[in-house]
Amino acid sequence: MGTIDVITAILQLAAGIGIFLTACSMMSANLESLSSSKLRSLFSKVSGSKLLGVGIGAVGTAAIQSSGATTVMVIGFVNAGIMTLTQAATIVYGANIGTTITGQIVALGMFGGDMLSTTVIFSALAGVGAFIVTFAKSDTVKKSGGILAGFGMLFVGLEMMSGSMDSFAKLDSVKSFLAGIDSIVLLIVIGAILTAIVQSSSVMTSVAITMVVSGLITLEQGIYLTMGSNIGSCVVALMAGLTSGKNAKRTALIHLIFNISGVVVFTIVGWLTDLLSGGKVNYGTMFESLFPGAPQTQLAMFHTVFNVLTVVLVLPLTNTLVRVVTAMIPEEREIVHEEKNVPKLHYIDDHMLATPPVAVQQAKNEIVNMAEIAMQNFSLSCRIICDLDFTDVEQFRANEEELNFLNHKIVDFLVKLSNMQLNARDMKYISTAFHSVTDLERVGDYAENIVEYAEHLKAADEKFSEEAVSEIEAVRELIEELFGHIIKAYISSDMDALRLAYEAEDEVDIVTSEMADNHIRRLGEGVCTADVGAQYLSLSSDAERVADHFINVGKSIKG
DSSP states (O other): OOHHHHHHHHHHHHHHHHHHHHHHHHHHHHHHHHTHHHHHHHHHTOOSOHHHHHHHHHHHHHHHTOHHHHHHHHHHHHHTTSSOHHHHHHHHHHHHHHTHHHHHHHHHTTOOTTSOOHHHHHHHHHHHHHHHHHHOOSHHHHHHHHHHHHHHHHHHHHHHHHHHHHHHHTOHHHHHHHHTOOOHHHHHHHHHHHHHHHTOHHHHHHHHHHHHHHTSSOHHHHHHHHHHHHHHTHHHHHHHHHTSOHHHHHHHHHHHHHHHHHHHHHHHHHHHHHHHTTTSOOHHHHHHHHSTTOHHHHHHHHHHHHHHHHHHHHGGGHHHHHHHHHHHSOOOHHHHGGGTTOOOOSSOOGGGGGSHHHHHHHHHHHHHHHHHHHHHHHHHHHHHHHHTOOTTHHHHHHHHHHHHHHHHHHHHHHHHHHTSOOOHHHHHHHHHHHHHHHHHHHHHHHHHHHHHHHHHHHHTTOOOOHHHHHHHHHHHHHHHHHHHHHHHHHHHTOHHHHHHHHHHHHHHHHHHHHHHHHHHHHHHHTSSOHHHHHHHHHHHHHHHHHHHHHHHHHHGGGO
């Protein structure tokens, strides 16, 4: 085998890895897009049950074919404060189980023998999927085609990697070099480094499987390379955690400790078993006897068993692990008290962009939070101008600052989200969400106007008449009722609630019109001055516009 053949084999391996990674990404994006509602429902069910968390992590990762995406998304949840460290830890455990499905798929594709190879059969799905994507009209059918194309490409990449391994297997120098690597620690380190470079444990496991099948390495060597890949897979989470808050860093550290713990325990047990049996029994011989004649299944099954048993080992110690990482990354107590009124995002985080369907739901939750703050400020402004009591004005200012902050941050997040691969429904929602955020920001502005009217009245030592105050209270109550219907409609796409909101808006229009007529009557009777009347007319106009902006938010569900 000459130099050209070696270079060709190396390039073929690189091409195979590239196709495999692209296929994983294509499958993940389309699976996420198609299963968006199920994914949202799945992750909303995280509770205090550790087993439930493990199950959700496993199923979610198996569905989107990416433990890295699941872990980064969980870091985003923790960073946003909507998931506890304990809940996050159990989902991370489950993600490690879910990611083993790729190894099982790869092993399944390597059967064939004298019959038609399953790799060839599955690879053909790439062409079928591409045909569907090209000619299908329905967005859902196109996404399904994308999944098929990605699945087929997995095996195209696998076939190229396998071909390169067959080429290397013909080189005595390569075989001798690999055979000389008998240090299990060195094998673990190599597996971790290579996985950190390609940022995919699935690729490393698949390469290890093809190396074992081609005879380049023994099953025992492949097992320790795979164990090392579990440590290397933590790199993505660690990078995400470094740029986030303390709880996000703790989640990334839990992921690292969990994976290292499993590797350490299995390495010690494997070493002791080998030592006590005089070298006759090790993981390789165990799995060879369990699955004779199928080296690909032997390694894939070890990978699954290793991750499941690691979860069984660590799960009862989760609370202790959480305490340990909290002690390792402590709170900075001296600045906690200063953060009470600092504007912040409550539901969204850039790390959630790793799983766009879930990010869409969290963006919606953040908009609902913004709406509630806007409503609170409108109610506060009405109370301030009616009583001329400025006790709550500090809270009002803090709310207004948070509304401005949320306006900019949510829009930035929506821009990033709009560039992700989303299904048609989510994309349509994002387009309306931009307008909803603007509407809510305008509600805050009108509330600020009303407080300014109150300050003007206070400075002029004037106030509204009791009749005017009563009318303002009535319109405030109507808008609060309208808001309740709007939020219900927005969260649940409830058309009946939207209909009730429209009815409430009609009443607001009637009341604000009557407010203007009553003001003119009071002005003629000398009950109020022209200056006070001007503030009152402006307020009634602002209230009517606030109702309109809330209705605009509700209208978005019609899409």
